[in-house]
Amino acid sequence: MTSSTVAAVTAAVGAVMDPELRRPLAELDMLRTISVDGGIARVEIALTIVGCPASDRIRADVEHAASSVAGVSDTEVSLTVMTPDERHALTDRLRGGRVARTMPFDADSLTRVVAVTSGKGGVGKSTLTANLAVALAQRGLSVGLIDADVHGFSIPALLGLVDEHGRAPSPTRIDDVMLPPVAHGVKVISIGMFLRREGDDGVLPAVAWRGPMLHRTVSQFLTDVHFGDLDVLLLDMPPGTGDVAISVGQLLPHAEVLVVTTPQTSASDVAVRSGLVARQTGQRVIGVVENMAAMTLPDGSVMEVFGSGGGAAVAAALSVDQTADVPLLASVPLSPALRATSDAGSPVVLAVPDEPAARAIAALADELAGTRRSLAGRSLPLRTR
Template sequence: MTALDDAVRAAVGAVTDPELRRPLAELDMVRSISVDAGVDGARARVGIDLTIVGCPAADRIEADVRAAAMGVPGIDGVDLEIGVMTPAQRAALTERLRGGRAARQMPFGPDSLTRVIAVTSGKGGVGKSSLTANLAVALAARGAAVGVIDADVHGFSIPGLLGLVDGDGMPPQPTRIDDLMLPPVAHDVKAISIGMFLPRDTAAPGAVAWRGPMLHRTIQQFLTDVYFGDLDVLLLDMPPGTGDVAISVGQFLPHAEVLVVTTPQSAASDVAVRSGLVARQTGQHVIGVVENMAAMTLPDGTVLDLFGSGGGAAVARALSADGAEVPLLATVPLSPALRAAGDAGVPIVVGAPDDPAAAAITALAADLLARGRGLAGRSLPFAPR
């Protein structure tokens, strides 16, 4: 093998798979590399094995591989052969992706370095999903590796809020590699939702009518069968209230942190307290409260408090009553731009970052990253020498 062969192999191997977010060389997707010198110059012959037949990222990988090979000084052309991994190769890949974990074993246990934050509310309509989607994007924009689980199975909305929909408003289906599912990515956030698995050919493709056991199984599969890779933060957009999903998440993730969302009005704040109390019963830690749809300042300088005031502070006081201080972490003002951004699938933190609501959510992301997560009592994946 010549130095030119080595240079092409290094360049092609460094290309990142857009779904797995790892280099092709690390994934054993580079089958062969050779360089032929002829009268028309040096041509690189590159063989790549995709993970599955019909890989949705095939065109992107092919284009990136061609560009990488052509970018090597001395290469005048590229002949690319695309194949597919054998079952044995796929099995080896999925085992490597699991990092030694057994199949269907959850990677987000108490010893995981991933920070798990469940975003909850007492009732619907308080903007919890919009906050979750924008918070995820704001965290990713600050360099964190972020995943989102849309645990609001009956009222899923994360795909639309992140812009993960096609022209018909339908979210993409995750790519499957054997028993692993690869979550679609938008704004550097990996997301999974039940909306990605519903049939497209029914009169009501978005309808889910499931009871407790099915909901429990769905959350379990999202936590065990979806390959998020190494995450800094995993956000869960919880359904409103304290029902089946809240109980299941408490069982699967008793070490999770909880962010309680409310609006300023007492009708929402009184109920929001209950979601925090139920989370505590499972051992989860309530890290703070976010007041959404707070007073907004109009162009003429007047203040519109459409939903009243004080609800967020009231929830924080109520949850702090047992001696464990729960701060009011953010107050997000009512914002027509936030609503419009959600409808357009462009999170406001990237679409209109100067909007007061976007600024409040971005500040919340910075605060959460600055606070970090305590490591006391947790085993770390290394030992002293």
């Protein structure tokens, strides 16, 4: 067979994307010997680790790519594993020259970091964060989501990342690099991916950690998880102003903050406090989202289960003594569809995009995607001659 057929197979196979690393196999140095003999392509691929969970998918994609080359009638794929040195070179390349265990999301990073916080629990912060992440990914942005609500994690289930037993997938590890599972185009990491039940029907162990462990967990999510080049990193914060809020404030002082509240004043008072604490660490409150707002019933009447005005009140309180007002960015109505799709792990912005709650979240995503973060405090890539 001509060398041009081998070259064509090499190009086709090299362009296959690694489903976890989301880069072409050639770029990841995973191609080994490739030959074509009597119309049969023989392709050897070096996987990153033994038992790589993506191996079946890689094999199938490589087979398909090689078989689509003119002159190839059949493909035989053999899978080997990288040597420790090869793997080391790969993880170095993934870090893009960054020293191991350093945080890529510093003040000079091009990734916009947005922490979604609330004063009270149960106001719908995680539900909104999950849907906002998916809506931003739908808009073509590269999106990461850290479930920083370590004690009350819920993001894997909200994004449909759990199996019928409620198990979330474990992130693949390549040496000290963790690859985040991807749901609906969003790269996700959560403590729920590291906990294991005893048996299929067992209960997940509770996370009962104090501050230092919580700090270490959030810090590891930020340093050891390979998110790649992100446009936006969202953090689903635990409610209130506790240990994780303080840790995130220390680790990401340049982060922007979205404050979620309900229209109820008891929720809005405490939401103001969470915004003020974030601001004390240097973070900037970019807006308020009111959730569980008035819903319109089929007969046209409007039901305000949680009253009204909480979102505007929080925005007004957080605007006091500021050079620019903190806006009320969205008001998401109470929505049985949002509740049901969340329980089903199928984000409402995808499942029922015409639902008023989905439209409100989509508008919020448009607003965020269309605005840029403040350059204040960032060193700009300018040089004097």
